[in-house]
Amino acid sequence: MNVAAQVVEGSIASGSIYGLVGVGFALLFRASKVLSFCQGGFMLLGAFIFYDLEQNNSRPFLLAALITVVIVAAFSALVYLIVFARVAAREAFATSVATIGLAGVLQAGVAIKFGTAPLTLPNVVSTHAYNWLGAVVPTADIVAVSLAVFATVVLLILLRFTPLGLRMNAVADNVSLSVHLGVSASRIATIAWGLAGFTAALAGIAFSLRASVDPVGVSNVGLLAFPAIILGGLDSVGGALLGGLLLAGIQNTVQQIWGAGWVEVISFSVMLGLLLLRPSGMFGKNEVVRL
Amino acid sequence: MTTDDDATAQVAVADPRDSDAAPLTPVVRRLGVGSLVPREGSFPRVLMALALIALGIYALFGSPFIILIGQSCAVYAVASMGQSLLMGGAGQIAISGGAFMAVGAFTTGMLVGTPLHAFPLPLIVSIVVGWIIGLVVGLPGLRFRGLYLLLASLALQFIVTAVTEQYEADYHPAGLVIPPLTLGSLNLSAGKSLYVTLVIILLLVCAFIWLIERTGVGLAWRALRESEVAAAISGVDVVRWKLYAFAASGAITAAAGCLFAYLVGIADYSAFDLTLSITLITMVFIGGIRSRLGALVGAVAITALPYLLQSDVPGWMNSLGLGAGWYTNNEAEVNAGLFSLLFLLVVLFEPRGIEGLLAKAESGTRHLVQAVRRQKTQEAT
Numbered sequence: 213m214n215v216a217a218q219v220v221e222g223s224i225a226s227g228s229i230y231g232l233v234g235v236g237f238a239l240l241f242r243a244s245k246v247l248s249f250c251q252g253g254f255m256l257l258g259a260f261i262f263y264d265l266e267q268n269n270s271r272p273f274l275l276a277a278l279i280t281v282v283i284v285a286a287f288s289a290l291v292y293l294i295v296f297a298r299v300a301a302r303e304a305f306a307t308s309v310a311t312i313g314l315a316g317v318l319q320a321g322v323a324i325k326f327g328t329a330p331l332t333l334p335n336v337v338s339t340h341a342y343n344w345l346g347a348v349v350p351t352a353d354i355v356a357v358s359l360a361v362f363a364t365v366v367l368l369i370l371l372r373f374t375p376l377g378l379r380m381n382a383v384a385d386n387v388s389l390s391v392h393l394g395v396s397a398s399r400i401a402t403i404a405w406g407l408a409g410f411t412a413a414l415a416g417i418a419f420s421l422r423a424s425v426d427p428v429g430v431s432n433v434g435l436l437a438f439p440a441i442i443l444g445g446l447d448s449v450g451g452a453l454l455g456g457l458l459l460a461g462i463q464n465t466v467q468q469i470w471g472a473g474w475v476e477v478i479s480f481s482v483m484l485g486l487l488l489l490r491p492s493g494m495f496g497k498n499e500v501v502r503l
Numbered sequence: 504m505t506t507d508d509d510a511t512a513q514v515a516v517a518d519p520r521d522s523d524a525a526p527l528t529p530v531v532r533r534l535g536v537g538s539l540v541p542r543e544g545s546f547p548r549v550l551m552a553l554a555l556i557a558l559g560i561y562a563l564f565g566s567p568f569i570i571l572i573g574q575s576c577a578v579y580a581v582a583s584m585g586q587s588l589l590m591g592g593a594g595q596i597a598i599s600g601g602a603f604m605a606v607g608a609f610t611t612g613m614l615v616g617t618p619l620h621a622f623p624l625p626l627i628v629s630i631v632v633g634w635i636i637g638l639v640v641g642l643p644g645l646r647f648r649g650l651y652l653l654l655a656s657l658a659l660q661f662i663v664t665a666v667t668e669q670y671e672a673d674y675h676p677a678g679l680v681i682p683p684l685t686l687g688s689l690n691l692s693a694g695k696s697l698y699v700t701l702v703i704i705l706l707l708v709c710a711f712i713w714l715i716e717r718t719g720v721g722l723a724w725r726a727l728r729e730s731e732v733a734a735a736i737s738g739v740d741v742v743r744w745k746l747y748a749f750a751a752s753g754a755i756t757a758a759a760g761c762l763f764a765y766l767v768g769i770a771d772y773s774a775f776d777l778t779l780s781i782t783l784i785t786m787v788f789i790g791g792i793r794s795r796l797g798a799l800v801g802a803v804a805i806t807a808l809p810y811l812l813q814s815d816v817p818g819w820m821n822s823l824g825l826g827a828g829w830y831t832n833n834e835a836e837v838n839a840g841l842f843s844l845l846f847l848l849v850v851l852f853e854p855r856g857i858e859g860l861l862a863k864a865e866s867g868t869r870h871l872v873q874a875v876r877r878q879k880t881q882e883a884t
Contacts, residue, residue, distance in 0.1 A: 247650050299851045308650060309596055310850040312781055316843025323836040435777070438657060473672070476665040480658040487655050488643035 214346030219468055221344075223461040225353035225422065228360030231456030232415035233437040234444060235364055236408035238452045242384035243404030244397075245304035246296075247446070250311040251412050252434015253318030258284045258416025259425045260322050266336050273336045281413045288409025289402050296405075297398055315431060323427040330424040337421060356418035363414050364453045367407065371449060380404065384447060436476070439483035445496020455493065547791075547861035551800050558803060559702060563695065570698050572810050577701035578762045580802040581708050583786040585755030587798030588712055590787050592721065593748035594728030595645070597656035600783035602663035603633050603753045605775035607760025609667055612679025612770035622686050626704075626761050633757025637750030645745040652749070660777055667772035678771035681764045692765075701762060708755060712795055715751075724748050756783075778839070785846040791858030800857055809838050 233251050240248045258280050265276040291314065292300070300307040338351045371377035382390035383400045391397050412434075419430060437456065444455025459479060466478045486493065562573030586600050607629035614625045636659075644655025671678060683692030684700065691700045715721055723744045726734035735741045764770045782805060790801025816830050830837060853859050 247653070295847070295851065305596075305650065306850055306854065308653065309784075310847050312598070312784075313843045313845075313847030313850065316781065317840050317847065320836045320840025320843060324833045324840070328836070435657065435661070438654060442654065473665065473669040476661050477669075480661045480665075483658045484640070484643050484655055484662075487651055487658075488646070491651060 215468065217345050217347035219464045220461075221347040221349055221353065223464045224457060225356050225460075226464070227440075227457035227460030228357045228453070229415050229418050229422075229433065229456070230437045230440040230459055231453035232360045232363060232411050232418065233434055234441045234452030234456050235367060235449055236411035236415075237437070237441045238444070238447055238449045239367070239380075239404045239411070240408045242447045242449075243380060244300050244307075244401040245387075246300055246311070247308040248311045248408065249308065249435070250315040250318060251408065251437070252431035253315040254284055254288055254409050254412035255416040255419065255434055256322050256425075256427060256430040257287065257318055258413030259420040259430050260326055260416075260427075261413075262417045262420055263326075263331055263333055263425060266333055267331075270334075276336070277414075277417050280417060281410055284413035284416075285406045285410040288412070289406035292402055292405035297401070300401065301398060315434070319427050319431045326427070328427055330426040330429070332424040333420050350422075352421040355421055359414045359418050360453065360456075363411050364450065367411075367449055376403070436479070439479045439486075442483050442486050442491070442493055445493030448493070448495035451493060451495030454495075546865040547858045548794065548796055550861060551790075551796050551858065555796075555799055555803065563698065567694065570694055572807055574698050574701055574766055576803045576806045577698065577705045578759055578766055579783075579786065579806045580799050581701075581705050581762060582756050582759035582783055583790075583798040583802035584705075584708050584712055584795060585752045585757075585759060586783045587787045587790075587792070587795050588755060589748050589752035590784070591792045591794065591798065592712075592716060592728065593724040593745060595652050595745060595748060596784070597644070597652050597749065597752075598777070598780045598784060599640075599656035599659045599663075599753075600756050601775040601777060601779035602656075602660045603636070603756035604760030604763060604779065605663050605667050605770075605772065606633050606636055606753075607757035607762075608681075608764035608770035608775065609670070609679065609760075610757070611761045611764045612675075612681055615680070615682060620682070622684060622691075626758055629757045629761040630754045633760075634750045634754040636757075637753030638746060641746045641749035641753075645742060645749060652745075656780075657777075660780055664772060664776055667775070671772050678769040679764075681768050681770060683768070684765045697766070701766070704758075704762065708758070709795065709799075712755075716795075720744070720747070781846070782842065785842055785849075788846060788849045788854070789856050791856035792854060794858055797856055797858045804857075805842065812838060 233255060236251050236254075237248060240246055261283055262276055262280040265271045265279060266273075269276075271279070295314070296307050296310070299310070337355050341348050341350045342354075343349070369377075371380060379390070379395045380400055380403070382393070382395055383397055387397055415433070416425075416430065419425065419433060437459075440455040440459040441452055442455070443458055444451030444453070459482075462482065463475045463479055466474050470478075559573070562569050562576070565573070582600060582604055585603070586597075589595050589597060610629045610632050611625040614620050614628060619625065619628060640655060640659045641652070644652035683690065684697060685691060686700075689696075691697050716724070723734070723739045726737060726739050727741060727744060727748070731741050760775070763774075767774070786801035786805045787798050788801070789804060790799065791797025813834065820830055849856055855862070
């Protein structure tokens, strides 16, 4: 087994999870200028609904994944409509702060239902591990990466080639102008929340395939993904996936060289440095107002 | 129904006529019994201050358990004041309160065994260290408007947690032990004496903030809160004063961390996680983000509520016929969920928190009383 190859493999697999979470962030930020701190909460919801379907009802993988994704996406859109919609249109910043509260509610709900101990899924995908270029690649990692690539490609196609994507781009570009041209900003925001729930649920599923799940651990992934989003650029969907891969690469390299204790220090120092030097990230639009 | 309608109609008609008499009322009030009646809008603050004073005195003469709650209320109140200075005073939101408390606590822990270990010194060093870290970390977050401070403070929170965890694992696996609090030969380490010490420090912090908010510095912060653009146009150096607000808030929160370490007797990284930061913001928002008094009320409410729930909820649930076991088994999670929900609702729907609710209740009552009075004078004539 080649250490370097294994680090690359691990980076791609965990990077795709960061990427999935980040893609949702980017969609939300584009649609409503809300920075969601509850992506981790929705990811948690996805992971545990999936766990429940597999453990207690032993559904086939694809069916369970489909049910999970639909439930979480619908829930996310519904939460937006019921709780956030009226305030979000006026005060994106207050809404961003309020999502911290939502994350706490979701985390507490899951912890009450499933307990705080880590839970391990039964084997839903094959336990076979391939040996590619000196790295051991478990099937779960392949599934995780394909979920991320699938979701990002679908969203990029949606944004580029469909009328809905055109509207979403218009809202991201200039809200008031697109509203004057007949786009319903609140409907676009609802759809964006639904899609963010969709990617977060996929991230939760991918995470639960690779590791055991516990409420605090999973919802922290939503926060640990922040450096990835800043790396990619807050409003770039494709950039979020690349940022996720890059962040995971940095993290795994740091872990290999200095040990696990430095992972968070380095990734968040990178984030602070980026905020200072290049807040728009690699692909973001430079629209911060400097005073 | 008709009388209600008449009353509102009377109010609407009477308003322009009243405006002539309005300038006279302050003079009348200052001379008469009316001076005892609080001015419109000050009722919530008077009520909150009285409630705090009453609770503070009650805790002083309470059982040891009550004094214990009072002690942690005082410590969290200092932290909450620090956060409120930033969020309510300068209008900047950050989630790094826990990180700054960790800075204070670990500074105190590291000073044990050095010449600087005697009591007021660790507190002062904590304040200085908190100030410096605030200046350094504030820079990336405060150069730009809006979300960037939130993101930078999140990064700070994770960095501090990771660094303190690493430090603890390397040097003090069981946490940094803090000696009992003594001032010279005075033993202030427990019970009433510790409570009084903490309250005195809290009052000093409050007085300091009260004073500073009445200088040009406070004015600059207030201008930032209202509108950064307008403040910049009026000649306020926006970046500089935002940075100082963040650093001052960090310094006060670090002081709270130092006091917390003395209270618990140990500095352990796991106490100062993101949850603590969120709890501190919750205190500020629930009490009322605009006023420092609100931050105190929020701190007391959020600190004392879990103890109250712990002792009372199982009883309530039993009397409702529900098993008490469910709550006691999930107490930490249920409380966390409740507070998060409360935070969510307050931020979205009542950003002025308890103070705002009281103000609404006050103006509602005043309108009702006025309407009734007008009705009566109407009937008399």
